[in-house]
Amino acid sequence: MAQPTKILLLGSGELGREFVISAKRLGAYVVACDSYDDAPAMQVADAREMFSMLDGGALRAAVEKHRPDHIVPEIEAIRTEELVALEAEGWHVVPTARAAATTMNRDAIRSLAAETLGLRTSRYRFAESLDEVWTAATHTGLPCIVKPVMSSSGKGQSLVALPIDLPVAWNYAVANMRGDQAKVIVEEFIAFDYEITLLTVRHAGGVTFCPPIGHRQEQGDYRESWQPMAMSEAALAAAQDMARAVVDELGGHGIFGVEFFIRGDEAIFSELSPRPHDTGMVTLISQDLSEFDLHARAILGLPIPEIALRGPSASAVILADRDATEFQFKGLAEALASSTAEAPVDLRIFGKPVTRPNRRMGVALARAGSVEIARDLAVAAAAEVSISYF
Numbered sequence: 001m002a003q004p005t006k007i008l009l010l011g012s013g014e015l016g017r018e019f020v021i022s023a024k025r026l027g028a029y030v031v032a033c034d035s036y037d038d039a040p041a042m043q044v045a046d047a048r049e050m051f052s053m054l055d056g057g058a059l060r061a062a063v064e065k066h067r068p069d070h071i072v073p074e075i076e077a078i079r080t081e082e083l084v085a086l087e088a089e090g091w092h093v094v095p096t097a098r099a100a101a102t103t104m105n106r107d108a109i110r111s112l113a114a115e116t117l118g119l120r121t122s123r124y125r126f127a128e129s130l131d132e133v134w135t136a137a138t139h140t141g142l143p144c145i146v147k148p149v150m151s152s153s154g155k156g157q158s159l160v161a162l163p164i165d166l167p168v169a170w171n172y173a174v175a176n177m178r179g180d181q182a183k184v185i186v187e188e189f190i191a192f193d194y195e196i197t198l199l200t201v202r203h204a205g206g207v208t209f210c211p212p213i214g215h216r217q218e219q220g221d222y223r224e225s226w227q228p229m230a231m232s233e234a235a236l237a238a239a240q241d242m243a244r245a246v247v248d249e250l251g252g253h254g255i256f257g258v259e260f261f262i263r264g265d266e267a268i269f270s271e272l273s274p275r276p277h278d279t280g281m282v283t284l285i286s287q288d289l290s291e292f293d294l295h296a297r298a299i300l301g302l303p304i305p306e307i308a309l310r311g312p313s314a315s316a317v318i319l320a321d322r323d324a325t326e327f328q329f330k331g332l333a334e335a336l337a338s339s340t341a342e343a344p345v346d347l348r349i350f351g352k353p354v355t356r357p358n359r360r361m362g363v364a365l366a367r368a369g370s371v372e373i374a375r376d377l378a379v380a381a382a383a384e385v386s387i388s389y390f
Contacts, residue, residue, distance in 0.1 A: 001164065003029075004027050004028055004029040005027065005028045005069045005070070005300060006028070006029045006030075006066060006067070006068045006069050006385075007023055007028050007029070007030045007031070007068055007069065007070045007072050007299075008033065008062060008063060008066055008068035008070070008071045008072065008174035009031065009032045009033060009041060009045070009072050009074055010033050010053055010059070010072065010073045010074060010078055011033070011034060011041075011053060011073065011074030011075030011078075012032040012033060012034035012040060012041030012042050012045070012048075012074065012218065013034075013039065013040055013041065013075070013350075013352075013362065014040050014281075014348075014350040014352075014363075015052045015074055015275070015276045015277075015278065015281075015292075015330075016032060016034075016039075016040065016041035016074040017040035017041040017043070017044060017181060017350065017351065018177030018276070018284070018290070018292040018348075019041070019072070019276060019292045019295055019296060020032060020041045020044045020045050021044055021075065021292070022290065022292040022293045022295070022296040023086050023117050023296040023299075024044070024045075024046075024390065025293075025296075026296055026297070026300055026302065028300065029046045029047075030045045030046055030047075030295070031045060031046065031047045031048065031049060031062070031063060031068065032045035032047070032048050032049075033048070033049045033050070033051065033053070034048075034049065034050065034053075035050065035051065035052050035053065037050055037351075037353075038353045039352075039353075040350045040351045040352055041187075043351050044190055047066070049062045049065075049066075051183055052083050053075060053076065053077055053078040053079065054077060054079050055079065056081065056082035057130065057178045058383075059078070059079055059082050059083075060082055060085075060086065063086055063091060069092065070092050070094050070299055071083065071086065071091055071092065071093045071094065072094045072254075072275075072299065073093070073094070073100050073274075073275060074143070074275055074276075076103065076104045076150065076178065076273070077104070077150070077178040078100060078104065080097065080100050080101035080104050083097040083100050083101065084097040084098070084101060088234070090104060091107070093252075094252060094253070094254050094274075094282065094299050095202065095247075095250065095251065095252025095254040095256075095274050096097065096250060096251045096252035097135075097252055098250060099250040099251065099252055099274040100274060100313065101248065101336075103250075103272055103273060103274050104150060105125050105150050105246065106147070106148075106149040106150070106185045107126050107149045107183065107185060107273065109271065109272055110185065112246070112249065113242075113246060113269050114269075114294075115273075116249070117242075117245050117246065117249060119242045119245065119246070120242070120266070120267070120268050120269060121188065121268060121269045121270075122134075122140075122141065122187045122188040122189075122190050122261075122268060122270075123139065123140045123141075123188040123343070124185055124186065124187035124188065125139050125185075125186050125187075126183060126184070126185055126186075127170075127183070127184050127185075127186055128167060128182060128183045128184075130166070130167055130170045130308050133146065133169070133170045133184065133186055134163075134166060135164050137160070137163070137166060137186055137272060137302065138187035138374075139186075140186055140187055140189075141163070141187075141188060142160065142161060142163065142190040143159055143160060143161040143189040144159075144186055144187060144188060144189055144200060145157065145158070145159055145160070145175055145185075145186070145187050145188075145189055146158050146160055146166070146169035146170065146172075146173050146184055146185075146186050147185055147187075147220075148174070148177035148178070148183070148184055148185075149177075149181065149184060149185050150171045150177055150178045150181060150183075152270045155176040155220060155221075156172055156173040156174075156175065156177055156220075157173070157220040158172055158173065159189065159208060159222070160390060170184065174232070179335050181209040184210045190261050190263065190268060191263070191347075192261035192262060192268065193262055193264065193313045194214055194231075194262050195214070195215060195217075195259065195260065195261055195262070195270070196212040196214055196215075196229050196231065196239065196260050196262060196278045197212070197213040197215060197225070197257050197258070197259050197277050198210070198211060198212055198213075198239050198240065198243050198257075198258045198259075198260060199213065199224055199255055199256070199257060199258075199277065199280050199283070199291050199294075200240075200243040200244070200247050200255070200256045200257075200258050201254075201255050201256075201294045201298055201304055202247045202248070202251075202252065202253055202254065202298065203253050203297070203298040203307060204253065204298075204301055204303075205303065205304060207244050207248070208294075208304050208306075208307060209240055209243070209307075210227075210280075210283065210287065210291070210294075211227055211228035211229075211286075211307075211309050212227070212228055212229040212231060212236060212239070212308055213225050213226065213227045213228075213229060213279050213282060213297075214226050214227070214229030214371075215313050217280040219358070220277050220321055221244075221358070221360075222279050222317065223316065223317055224292065224314065224315065224316045224317070224372060224375060224378065224379065225279035225280070225314065225315045226282060226312070226313065226314040226371045226372075226375055227282050227286045227287075227309070227312070227313050228309065228312065228316075228371070229336075230371075231262055232264070232265050233337060234265035235262050235264070235265050235266065235267050236267075237260075238265070238266065238267040239258075239260045239267040240321045241355055242258075242260070242267060242269050243256070243258040246258065246269075248270055248291065250274065251296040252274075253299060253301070254274060254275070254298050254299055255275065255276055255280075255291055255294050255295040255298060256272055256273065256274050256275075257275070257276065257277025257280060257291075258271075258272045258273065258278070259271045259272065259275040273314050275295070275390075276291045276292055276295055279315075279361075280367065281315045281348070281365070282313050282314060282315040282347065284315075284346075284365055285310070285313050285315075285344065285346055285365040285366065285367050286309060286311070286312075286313030286367060287307055287308065287309055287310060288307070288308040288310065288377075289305070289307060289308075291299065297333070311366060311367045311368070311369070312367065312368060312369065312370050312371040312373075313365070313366065313367040313368075313371075313372075313374050314365070314366050314367075314371065314374035314375040314377070314378040315363050315364065315365050316363065316364045316375075316378040316379045316381070316382040317360050317362070317363050317364075317367075317382065318347075318349075318360070318361050318362035318364065318382050318385050318387075319358050319361065319379075320355035320356060320357065320358070320359045320361050320387055321349045321355075321357055321358070321387070322355060322356075322357055322370075322389065323354070323355060323356055323357070324355045324387075324389045324390075325353070325354050325355075326356065326389070326390040327355055327387050327388060327389045327390065328387070328388050328390075329349055329386070329387060329388075330385070330386045330387070330388050331385045331386050332349075332383040332385060334384040335347060335364060335381040335382070335384035336381070338377060338380065340382065342368075342369070343366065343367065343368040343369070343373065343377060344364045344366070344367050344378060345364065345365065345366045345378070345381050346364075346366075347362060347363070347364055347365070347381065347385070348363050348365065349361065349362040350362055350363075355387065361387065362382075362385065363382070364379075364381035364382035364385070365378060366378040366381060
């Protein structure tokens with residue numbers, strides 16, 4: 001009897017949850033792993049394992065226990081040295097162990113983009129002490145951005161306008177870093193017009209791009225995203241050329257979230273994640289195949305068709321405001337009441353078992369005749385949803 005393709009998913013948050021749904025629709029068996037029980041992806045997976053992704057021994061034990069066809073990282077904070085060793089032994093890491101290791105830390109991916117591939121990036125320096133931060137800021141000039149080389153969702157990031165604020169930025173970055181490396185990147189502040197995420201799919205048939213996604217952040221974390229982001233043909237072509245160069249260098253198959261600053265017709269490489277991107281949640285309503293569907297298809301070696309945009313779309317996050325283990329969502333009916341055939345509105349509640357201040361607990365989605373209307377609908381729907389605490 002034929003056995004289903006087995007996937008070991010490392011990290012089981014909301015992005016992992018949607019990926020599991022997409023993979024299971026294509027017949028895969030998924031083992032969801034995270035450091036805590038009942039994580040969102042675990043709730044829809046076939047099996048679960050609980051361990052720290054930074055524990056190399058536990059990671060290897062899970063691989064040897066389940067013997068997956070594909071090891072799929074969903075988060076950055078993973079013991080990537082173990083992934084490299086596992087890949088050398090013949091296990092398949094998505095997209096590659098090198099991609100996971102290179103993008104886990106901002107220093108490696110920035111060096112690859114700027115120094116190896118010669119892509120346009122901001123001026124930058126890395127620093128492992130406050131003294132080195134001062135030196136780096138002299139190189140980049142002020143204002144500058146200080147952020148950990150390893151973090152998620154913008155945590156630990158500061159905009160520094162005055163030299164006196166550099167020690168505060170260093171301490172904030174170190175306090176919010178992931179992993180065990182006290183290292184930051186200090187980079188030039190670019191007065192960009194807007195930012196985009198260019199979802200780039202590398203698959204057996206080549207490289208395919210989703211329409212560009214615009215997004216708005218607060219405190220370094222995504223609050224809204226919309227698709228398509230209006231931009232010049234020259235800027236889009238430049239971003240696509242750079243994205244293709246990076247994903248081809250990293251290799252493997254899967255979706256990559258490639259971020260750019262856009263200034264006029266100029267695209268400036270910012271960051272890259274070799275997995276679905278949080279701003280790409282909008283593709284759950286905007287595209288015929290979401291970023292999660294595309295990731296699953298690329299991993300499983302299935303064809304990637306031309307990506308069809310259903311229409312201008314937007315997403316807006318639903319946030320918690322305190323720590324709690326007992327709570328419920330209210331206002332779902334009110335949030336969905338505005339949905340029509342011409343302008344559909346939808347919700348995704350992630351199923352996280354605990355709340356924390358500013359933790360993403362869900363997202364509102366909308367599609368309309370214009371991006372502006374879709375954004376208004378998504379923001380209004382998200383505002384209708386509240387969390388009641390017990």
